[in-house]
Amino acid sequence: MPVLPELLEILVCPKCKGDLEYRTEPAEALVCHACRLVYLVEDDIPIMLIDEAKPLD
Numbered sequence: 001m002p003v004l005p006e007l008l009e010i011l012v013c014p015k016c017k018g019d020l021e022y023r024t025e026p027a028e029a030l031v032c033h034a035c036r037l038v039y040l041v042e043d044d045i046p047i048m049l050i051d052e053a054k055p056l057d
Helices: 005-010
Strands: 021-023 029-032 037-042
Touching: none
Parallel strands: none
Antiparallel strands: 021 029, 029 037
């Protein structure tokens, strides 16, 4: 089950408070283009910890 649209509307990047893009490929994730960080979604739960974020390729 994907992340709920209601949740996506209120989530922002924890680092810059900017908008996030929801992606399902290659893995389910939320992307902040401003910070160039990728927050993975595990078991339908966004992992919104800055230390756990991956750099955007």
